[in-house]
Amino acid sequence: MKIGIPRALLYYYYSPFWKTFFEELGIEMVISPKTSKAILDKGIKESVPEICVPIKIFNGHVVTLLEKDVDYVLIPRMVSIKKGEFFCPKFMGLPDIVRHSIPNAEDKILYPQIKTNSDNLAKATDILQLAEPLGLSYSELKSALKKAGKEWARFNKICKKGYLIPEANKLMQEKLVKAAPRSGDITIGLLGYVYNVYDEFVSMNVYKRLQDLNVNLVTFEMIRNKDINKYLKKMPKRLFWTFSNKLMGAGHYLNNNPGIDGIIHLSAFVCGPDSMLGQVLESETQKTKKPFMTVRVDEHTGENHLITRIEAFADMIRNSKKKRRWA
Amino acid sequence: MKSIFLGIDVGSVSMNIVAIDDNAEVIFDLYTRTNGQPLEVIKKGLFQLRDVLPSTYKVAGVGTTGSGRQLAGVMVGADIVKNEITAHAMATTFFIPNARTIFEIGGQDSKLIILENGIVTDFAMNTVCAAGTGSFLDHQSERLGVPIEEFGDLALTAKRNVRIAGRCTVFAESDMIAKQQYGFSKPEIINGLCEALVRNYINNLGRGKRLQPPYVFQGGVAANKGIKAAFEREINDKVIVPKYYNVMGAVGVALLAREYIKETGYQSNFRGHEAVELDFEPSAFECSGCSNYCEVIKVEVNNKTVAMWGDRCGKWTNSIGQVG
Numbered sequence: 105m106k107i108g109i110p111r112a113l114l115y116y117y118y119s120p121f122w123k124t125f126f127e128e129l130g131i132e133m134v135i136s137p138k139t140s141k142a143i144l145d146k147g148i149k150e151s152v153p154e155i156c157v158p159i160k161i162f163n164g165h166v167v168t169l170l171e172k173d174v175d176y177v178l179i180p181r182m183v184s185i186k187k188g189e190f191f192c193p194k195f196m197g198l199p200d201i202v203r204h205s206i207p208n209a210e211d212k213i214l215y216p217q218i219k220t221n222s223d224n225l226a227k228a229t230d231i232l233q234l235a236e237p238l239g240l241s242y243s244e245l246k247s248a249l250k251k252a253g254k255e256w257a258r259f260n261k262i263c264k265k266g267y268l269i270p271e272a273n274k275l276m277q278e279k280l281v282k283a284a285p286r287s288g289d290i291t292i293g294l295l296g297y298v299y300n301v302y303d304e305f306v307s308m309n310v311y312k313r314l315q316d317l318n319v320n321l322v323t324f325e326m327i328r329n330k331d332i333n334k335y336l337k338k339m340p341k342r343l344f345w346t347f348s349n350k351l352m353g354a355g356h357y358l359n360n361n362p363g364i365d366g367i368i369h370l371s372a373f374v375c376g377p378d379s380m381l382g383q384v385l386e387s388e389t390q391k392t393k394k395p396f397m398t399v400r401v402d403e404h405t406g407e408n409h410l411i412t413r414i415e416a417f418a419d420m421i422r423n424s425k426k427k428r429r430w431a
Numbered sequence: 432m433k434s435i436f437l438g439i440d441v442g443s444v445s446m447n448i449v450a451i452d453d454n455a456e457v458i459f460d461l462y463t464r465t466n467g468q469p470l471e472v473i474k475k476g477l478f479q480l481r482d483v484l485p486s487t488y489k490v491a492g493v494g495t496t497g498s499g500r501q502l503a504g505v506m507v508g509a510d511i512v513k514n515e516i517t518a519h520a521m522a523t524t525f526f527i528p529n530a531r532t533i534f535e536i537g538g539q540d541s542k543l544i545i546l547e548n549g550i551v552t553d554f555a556m557n558t559v560c561a562a563g564t565g566s567f568l569d570h571q572s573e574r575l576g577v578p579i580e581e582f583g584d585l586a587l588t589a590k591r592n593v594r595i596a597g598r599c600t601v602f603a604e605s606d607m608i609a610k611q612q613y614g615f616s617k618p619e620i621i622n623g624l625c626e627a628l629v630r631n632y633i634n635n636l637g638r639g640k641r642l643q644p645p646y647v648f649q650g651g652v653a654a655n656k657g658i659k660a661a662f663e664r665e666i667n668d669k670v671i672v673p674k675y676y677n678v679m680g681a682v683g684v685a686l687l688a689r690e691y692i693k694e695t696g697y698q699s700n701f702r703g704h705e706a707v708e709l710d711f712e713p714s715a716f717e718c719s720g721c722s723n724y725c726e727v728i729k730v731e732v733n734n735k736t737v738a739m740w741g742d743r744c745g746k747w748t749n750s751i752g753q754v755g
Binding site: 137140141142143304305309386387390393395396397408409411412413415416419420423424 | 498513515551552554639724743
């Protein structure tokens, strides 16, 4: 049996979990290739025009996997991983979006419901329902789930040591992981959903480009939950969306941290939750005078604008730190 | 031998060259339209420069900026390749050290730069849409049959106010046609257009930012007196248009090149006026190495590839080495 995993949306956050889970069960996984123009084009063809680009990309990955002759494509229905908070409605309805927009997908998707109270999906017991289509026993799935949860926790711990997700994935084989080295001369908080930041196609490689400019990066995955929650607790009302809240809490932490020289918010065009989040980040950073910039990504691939903006942002920070201007 | 430093700004509509001397005095400035042929106009511009400069001058440093900065950088052998925001801010603070707000409107993009004590503290650029930039005004001047150079003066003669929707150029155009049919005169329509452009600019780029004087207005569109007047009405304060308003990016990057060379003591990479006579052949091809089908730009000199970029994976870029 072959299970297809779309390399899109929360794949970037949960890949160590699903990898371990299916490896434990002895099921072959087919992960779709990195997002490309061809994948995006396929996604655009199967999506309603007004939807955000991350969903279009997701659809493109599903189509790509279906072409590869997999038995099933895994599309978890992400409902909640924290009490009182939810996912963007497009995540909750993702299996339905796919069923109704991609031809022949109906019988080929597995969509366990994720409704739990932790980022770690080990206790999302609906996953056990997969036993039947996978032709395995409950107990086999239970033990795989446990192992997957452990691996994910290890991955999460590595991120907290200051590593970006792709770096943390590479370090999973290591027994002992030291805190990430910091070699850049300025440090920028890069706030964005994992599927925007780590999809090299849609983000036009923004994190690598910043690293090439000798910038240290801090993302929400690196920040301790305690620090993220500190601010959220003080808010009169939280946002409804888990990952938006994480970015909000992370943004506040970064904004009040003197070691952070500036904050970049990477946001996809027409993202509803980000229209709230972006405004709050903007007004909060104005109060502290922390340099802040929004970078919007969409289907277009013009890199010039992106490069000009991030270069100018880094220049601005460097110039205010030292008197040299050609840095 | 006296040293000079060159700044070249290759934008979407114009190509500008500035030469400054050791004391940062501007001794040559040129604003030309690219007409879609940036390389040709750079060549012509450099020849023009050579013809007016006495032979006692030597190019000691050169910088490029603007959306075509990479290509121009390869062509002339730039010492420094800088983004437009840093370059513009550099030039403005050189002439007007206490400037706090820069309005810059070019051919296809507009920028707002906020400064504090001569240092950029915030900036904004127009996003995906080019509404309210020079290209739009060009298009309308053609449609109205009024040369763009006369646009501003004509706007100042408007007797009545007419409100034109400035949010989107497509809507602005249909709104203008409607207002013309209502019987508003050309000057009034043009004045309405200037106000719409400024309103759109302030709403888009200035949103949530505290704009403080002194205000400086630069970029090609700053030639337009109607827009300057509209800015002054909008912010209710004086707006300064600097002497070299239309070549500020080039001035800025020339100043940056000067600083860079002075601090590092490096020899300039400038290819020389003669090298510019070499035939630079830019071309583009679609790489079929993977499903990204990147549009790769290749620059050749005498059939030898000197630079490549545009590939996401770096396969082509790295086959040549560093660009610019």
